[in-house]
Amino acid sequence: MSTLGNSMNIFWQESPIGKLERQKLLNQKGCVVWITGLSGSGKSTLACSLSRELYERGKLSYILDGDNLRHGLNKDLGFKAEDRTENIRRVGEVAKLFADAGLICIASLISPYRKDRDACRAMLPDSNFIEASLFLNERDPKGLYKLARAGKIKGFTGIDDPYDPPLNCEIEINQKDGVCPMPSAMAGEVVTYLEDKGYLQD
Ligand SMILES: Nc1ncnc2c1ncn2[C@@H]1O[C@H](COP(=O)(O)OS(=O)(=O)O)[C@@H](OP(=O)(O)O)[C@H]1O
Numbered sequence: 001m002s003t004l005g006n007s008m009n010i011f012w013q014e015s016p017i018g019k020l021e022r023q024k025l026l027n028q029k030g031c032v033v034w035i036t037g038l039s040g041s042g043k044s045t046l047a048c049s050l051s052r053e054l055y056e057r058g059k060l061s062y063i064l065d066g067d068n069l070r071h072g073l074n075k076d077l078g079f080k081a082e083d084r085t086e087n088i089r090r091v092g093e094v095a096k097l098f099a100d101a102g103l104i105c106i107a108s109l110i111s112p113y114r115k116d117r118d119a120c121r122a123m124l125p126d127s128n129f130i131e132a133s134l135f136l137n138e139r140d141p142k143g144l145y146k147l148a149r150a151g152k153i154k155g156f157t158g159i160d161d162p163y164d165p166p167l168n169c170e171i172e173i174n175q176k177d178g179v180c181p182m183p184s185a186m187a188g189e190v191v192t193y194l195e196d197k198g199y200l201q202d
């Protein structure tokens with residue numbers, strides 16, 4: 001019996017089927033690929049391309065996209081620092097459940113604060129948290145940078161709200177000779193990492 005946060009008298013309920021059995025069923029290892037980067041840096045594009053590539057190899061993944069989660073689970077949160085921190089904490093907890101289910105969970109969020117990403121990493125066992133960082137040219141398909149620069153959006157990441165780049169991430173995707181890699185090439189980098197580390201078999 002324990003007391004956690006605001007909950008008292010709570011008990012951990014064991015499941016009859018464990019992570020190892022689920023992984024065997026799926027012939028893969030559960031993990032979290034956490035994609036971080038500025039708005040418009042290509043996070044969703046990489047997440048989608050990676051999910052499709054894994055599907056084509058018979059591997060089950062699920063995307064947790066920041067924008068999408070703010071339509072439901074996180075719709076009570078805004079963009080002030082404590083809301084972003086709570087956003088990342090919740091997504092970290094959900095990602096942990098997906099990884100425990102045996103899936104390759106792809107989280108794509110700006111996740112601007114290093115301490116919040118590190119807290120998610122600490123939730124996952126056995127280095128199952130793979131941080132992929134995007135350093136690509138800024139794009140503005142939604143017109144948000146234009147609005148932020150005009151002062152019409154306050155606290156926009158990279159304009160008047162901070163972004164802490166990772167110091168030691170597992171995968172770094174950069175421009176090559178000033179050219180942005182194709183989405184399939186970005187996904188390929190991540191797939192190669194997962195393959196080399198043994199995540200694509202049980
Ligand atoms: N102030 C401000 N700063 C940054 N981004 C903003 C802001 N307001 C709205 N948006 C839109 O919200 C998307 C980012 O949501 P996230 O949940 O990934 O953000 S965070 O991780 O909590 O910082 C982000 O989506 P992406 O462009 O896909 O990153 C924007 O569309």
Ligand SMILES: Nc1ncnc2c1ncn2[C@@H]1O[C@H](COP(=O)(O)OP(=O)(O)O)[C@@H](O)[C@H]1O
Binds near residue numbers: 182
């Ligand atoms: N590797 C890429 N090559 C060319 N265009 C890209 C690439 N990655 C993203 N884009 C384009 O850049 C824009 C922003 O990408 P998106 O994935 O929505 O970024 P984010 O999720 O980080 O906001 C989109 O218009 C997308 O089509």
